[in-house]
Amino acid sequence: MNYRHEFHAGNFADVFKHLVLSRVLLYLCLKPAPFRYLDTHAGSGLYDLSREEAAKTQEWRTGIGRLLKAAAPPKVKEIIGPYVRIAAPHIGEVAPHYPGSPWIAKALLRPQDKMLLCELHPRAFADLKAVFRSETRTKLFEMDGYMGLCAFVPPVERRGLALIDPPFEQPDEFERAFRAIKKAWRKWATGIYMLWYPVKDPAAAEALARAFAKDGLKRVLRLELQVDAPEPERPLSRCGIIIVNPPYRLEAEAKVLLPWLAQTLGSGKTGFISEWLAEE
Secondary structure (H helix, E strand, C coil), X not given: CCCCHHHHCCCHHHHHXXXXXXXXXXXXXXXXXXXXXXXXXXXXXXXXXCCHHHHHXXXXXXXXXXXXXXXXXXXXHHHHHHHHHHHHHHHCCCCXXXXXXXXXXXXXXXXXXXXXXXXXXXXXXXXXXXXXCCCCCEEEECCCHHHHHHHCXXXXXXXXXXXXCCCCXXXXXXXXXXXHHHHHHHHCCCCEEXXXXXXXXXXXXXXXXXXXXXXXXXXXXXXXXXXXXXXXXXXXXXXXXXXXXXXXXXXHHHHHHHHHHHHHXXXXXXXXXXXXXXXX
């Protein structure tokens, strides 16, 4: 599939991904030692929802738009609170915008933490430069994200998170992502790796999960969210996140969050998965 993010910014998949991202970053912030955030496919950083692409699909209205209108129970409200405080002000603008993963990270990182952002697409990289031109904690690289993942680990801080969120333009993207993470893990086995993936072909997604389960990696958690029955010719309705070395409390939070997200953002056959693919 070709997942051009400009068309889908702020949709259910972004909400799911960025909620999990915010929780992982917040747990990293609990220790005073600095850490590094690496985004291998950073995108534009901030998405104008009035732009032609987003305006055409309006997917954000059933994603972040629906989330912001929903009444959440106390436990869920506590989990989603930091993400909502970052995203809500942008949605409320006259010309609404949606913050991408680099913006979410920028809002949560502390002065001692650093970001490395990789983006290969010329237009997206130009947008990213404009958004982060005055951000001193950040270095930008116009390069292939898989190369960046291998080149920039382990970070000097020895703590951190790598988000791998490719556009899935290549037919072998699942295999490329898995190989890149495995190669990086051999260099930095204590790092946190977070891979987002779309589920258009459930068999392919299951094969990806089994690859992580069988190849020697330790502490691998799979989370999936479905808001409708997946169909090849319809918009994306199911996606997942595989996390290597997740924070210890993340699984418990996911079991609270995912049922509520499926109910709140779903409009058909909904569902979710929270399971360990590999444990210590």
